[in-house]
Amino acid sequence: MDTKYIMKALRHGFLKYPARREAINKARRPGNKFECCQCHNLLNRRGIQCDHIIPVGSFDNWTAYISRLFTTVDNLQILCTPCHRKKTNLENAGRRSVKNRILKEKTMTVSELCRQERKLLELAELLG
Secondary structure: OOHHHHHHHHHHHHOOOHHHHHHHHHOEEOOOEEEOOOOOOEEOHHHEEEEEOOOOOOOOOHHHHHHHHOOOHHHEEEEEHHHHHHHHHHHHHHHHHHHHHHHHHOOOOHHHHHHHHHHHHHHHHHHO
């Protein structure tokens, strides 16, 4: 099965997800501007992105992936493109670090790796 194709289709479906629209509407300010949750700049609609506060992360199984992707509005925030890029880069660095450590140890299962990854990403979010 082509997992990446299905994941891409699910992410495309997320664009119409009601909680995503609700998060965008919460960030709306007068003058049809939107406020970034991180830097508080006001931007037009094209300048913002909807971000998962607790990252969707990598694939471990379909049930977990879908429940993390289609989350509640409380786990979504609106970020400007530069803030979203910084957060994503930090999360990706954390994932690479965990994966590299695991490859060296070669003792963890895939589900243990995913749990460790989520813990590190949550910690990075708290620090970030």
